[in-house]
Amino acid sequence: MDVAICSSFMPFVHGGGRFIVEWLEQTLAARGHRVERVYLPYVPGPETMFSQMTAYRMLDLAESADRLIAIRPPAHVIRHPNKVVWFIHHFREYYDMWDSPDRPVPDDEAGRAVRDRLVEADTAGLAEARAVFTNSQVVAGRLARYNGVDGEVLYPPIFAPERFTCAGHDDEVVYVCRVEPHKQQHLFVQAMVHVASGVRLRLCGTGLNAPYLERLRALVRDHGLEDRVTLDLRWIGEDEKAEVFSRCLAAIYAPHDEDSYGYPSLEASHSSKAILTTTDSGGVLELVQDGVNGWVVEPEPRAIAQALDALYRDRARTIAMGSAARERLGALRIDWDHVVARLLA
Amino acid sequence: MSVTGAPSKRKVLVTLSRPLFAPDPSVRFADELALRLNAVEGVESEVMALPFRPSEEERLLDDAALCGLLRTLNVDRMVALNFPAYLLPFADKVVWLDAHPFAGETDPTAEGRPLQIRRMIRAADIEALSRSPRLFCATERLRQAMAQWCGVDAALLARPEGDERRWSRAIAALLA
Numbered sequence: 001m002d003v004a005i006c007s008s009f010m011p012f013v014h015g016g017g018r019f020i021v022e023w024l025e026q027t028l029a030a031r032g033h034r035v036e037r038v039y040l041p042y043v044p045g046p047e048t049m050f051s052q053m054t055a056y057r058m059l060d061l062a063e064s065a066d067r068l069i070a071i072r073p074p075a076h077v078i079r080h081p082n083k084v085v086w087f088i089h090h091f092r093e094y095y096d097m098w099d100s101p102d103r104p105v106p107d108d109e110a111g112r113a114v115r116d117r118l119v120e121a122d123t124a125g126l127a128e129a130r131a132v133f134t135n136s137q138v139v140a141g142r143l144a145r146y147n148g149v150d151g152e153v154l155y156p157p158i159f160a161p162e163r164f165t166c167a168g169h170d171d172e173v174v175y176v177c178r179v180e181p182h183k184q185q186h187l188f189v190q191a192m193v194h195v196a197s198g199v200r201l202r203l204c205g206t207g208l209n210a211p212y213l214e215r216l217r218a219l220v221r222d223h224g225l226e227d228r229v230t231l232d233l234r235w236i237g238e239d240e241k242a243e244v245f246s247r248c249l250a251a252i253y254a255p256h257d258e259d260s261y262g263y264p265s266l267e268a269s270h271s272s273k274a275i276l277t278t279t280d281s282g283g284v285l286e287l288v289q290d291g292v293n294g295w296v297v298e299p300e301p302r303a304i305a306q307a308l309d310a311l312y313r314d315r316a317r318t319i320a321m322g323s324a325a326r327e328r329l330g331a332l333r334i335d336w337d338h339v340v341a342r343l344l345a
Numbered sequence: 346m347s348v349t350g351a352p353s354k355r356k357v358l359v360t361l362s363r364p365l366f367a368p369d370p371s372v373r374f375a376d377e378l379a380l381r382l383n384a385v386e387g388v389e390s391e392v393m394a395l396p397f398r399p400s401e402e403e404r405l406l407d408d409a410a411l412c413g414l415l416r417t418l419n420v421d422r423m424v425a426l427n428f429p430a431y432l433l434p435f436a437d438k439v440v441w442l443d444a445h446p447f448a449g450e451t452d453p454t455a456e457g458r459p460l461q462i463r464r465m466i467r468a469a470d471i472e473a474l475s476r477s478p479r480l481f482c483a484t485e486r487l488r489q490a491m492a493q494w495c496g497v498d499a500a501l502l503a504r505p506e507g508d509e510r511r512w513s514r515a516i517a518a519l520l521a
Contacts, residue, residue, distance in 0.1 A: 002365075002366050004365060004396075010418060010419050011356065011358050011391060011393065011417060011418075011419055011420050012356045012358075012389060012391065012419055012420070013419060034366055036365045036366060036396075038365070038394075038395075038396055039393060039394075040395070040415065041393065041415055041416060041417035041418070041433075042416070043416040043417065043418045048414075048416050051414045052414060052415060052416055054414055055410075055411045055412075055414035055415045058407050058408075058410065058411040058414075059396060059411065060398070060404060060407070061365065061396060064364070064365040064366060064396065064398070065365060065366070
C-alpha cells in the first residue's frame with residue numbers, strides 16, 4: 001500500500017510530535033509498504049490560522065497515495081478519500097484552555113467566532129475520515145465533547161523498544177524530556193530541598209525557554225543542591241537515553257495537563273522502571289497506577305519529596321513497580337502490530 | 346552540579362517541492378545540501394519537501410497559492426530549490442533554481458498553457474523573487490530566462506555535482 005503520513009511540524013524542533021510520525025513511517029516501511037512522510041509547516045496564531053489550514057486543504061494527494069494518515073493538526077483537514085486520522089491534540093487554546101491566559105483571541109463576539117469556525121473546520125475534517133484514532137482517553141474525551149467525534153484510543157508505541165532494558169538500579173531518579181515550564185522540572189528540583197534520603201535527581205534534555213533553564217540552574221545553586229542534582233541540559237541521543245534509563249532507580253514524567261502518557265513513560269516502562277508522576281499530568285494517568293507501576297502525587301515539592309524518598313528507601317517495592325510498569329504495556333496493547341492493523345484496516 | 350548546554354546554531358531550512366512516490370533527483374540534491382550545511386560549524390539544516398505534481402498544469406495555480414499560504418517559524422534562513430516551494434513567504438530566503446516551469450517561454454500559449462495561468466504565476470514570481478535577498482540560477486541559460494520571465498536579476502551558481510570546490514563556493518554563497 002502507498003501510504004502518505006501527513007503532519008504539521010516545527011523545523012528544528014524534535015520530540016514526540018515527530019517521533020510518532022517517523023516511527024510509524026519506519027514501521028510501515030519495514031512491513032513492506034511504500035511510505036512518504038509529508039511534514040508541513042504551521043505557525044500558531046489567529047492571524048494566519050485559517051489561511052494555513054486552507055493551504056492544507058488545497059493539498060491534493062488523492063491520486064498520489066492509497067491511504068493518508070493525518071497526525072499532528074491541522075493535517076486532519078487535508079482531503080483524501082482514504083483518510084485515517086490519528087489525532088494527537090486539538091489547538092487547545094481554542095478548546096478546553098479557552099478560559100486560560102493562553103487564549104489567543106479575546107473572549108468577545110469576534111474571538112468566539114474565530115473559535116467556532118475552528119471547531120467547525122476541525123469537525124468537518126474529522127468527519128471526512130474513514131476512522132479517527134486518538135493517542136489517549138483524554139484526547140478521545142475532548143473529541144467527543146467538542147466535535148461529536150467518536151475516536152478509538154490507539155496508544156503510540158516507541159520504536160524498537162528492545163533498546164530499553166534494565167541493567168540495575170542506582171540512586172538516581174531521572175527525568176528525560178524537553179525542559180519546559182509545563183514539564184514541571186522545577187517542582188522536582190524544589191522537592192530535592194525536602195528529601196531526607198540519599199536519593200539523587202538527574203534532569204536530561206534541552207528546551208527553547210532560556211529563562212526556564214536559568215531558573216533551574218538558579219534553584220540548584222541557591223539551594224546548594226549541586227551534590228544531589230545533575231542538570232544535563234542538552235539533547236541526548238537515543239543510545240545514551242537508553243543507558244540512562246537502564247541504570248536509574250526510577251523515572252519521572254510529570255507534565256502539567258498533557259494529552260498523552262508521553263514517550264518518557266514508555267521508555268521507563270520498557271526499562272522496567274517505576275514512574276513518578278503528578279495528579280495534574282493528564283494522559284500520564286492512563287498509564288501510571290498509583291502504587292502499582294509508580295507513584296502519583298500532588299504537584300507539590302513536599303509530596304514529591306516523600307515519593308522520592310519512598311522510591312529510594314523501599315527499593316524492593318520500587319523494583320516490583322518497575323516490573324509492573326513493563327507488564328502494563330501489554331495490558332494497554334501498546335505495540336506496533338496493533339497500531340498498524342488498526343490504521344490500515 | 347554538572348551543567349551542560351549546546352550553543353544555539355544557525356538554522357537553515359532547505360525547501361523544495363517534489364512528487365510523492367517517485368524518484369526525484371531534487372530530493373537527493375536537497376538531502377546532500379542539508380548534509381553539507383550540517384557539516385558547517387555553527388549551522389544546522391534540515392529538508393522540508395512539499396508535495397507537488399509538476400505534470401498537472403491545472404494544479405499549478407493551486408500549488409503555487411498553497412505555498413503562498415504556508416508559514417514557517419524557528420528558521421534563520423530558508424534555501425528554496427525549486428518551484429513552487431520558493432513561493433513560501435519568508436524574510437531571509439535564498440532561492441537557488443536549476444529549472445522553472447515557465448522560464449524560457451516566449452509564446453503566451455506555449456505548450457498549451459493558458460495565458461491566465463502564466464500571468465498569475467508570473468505575478469507570484471515577481472512578488473516572491475523580488476523580495477528574496479538572493480536569487481541564484483544554476484545555468485546562464487536559466488538566469489537569462491528568469492530575467493526575461495519576471496525581470497529578476499539572478500546570480501549564476503552552478504549545482505556542484507560532486508565537485509568539492511564548487512560545493513564550498515555554493516555553501517558560502519548560500520550562507521552569506
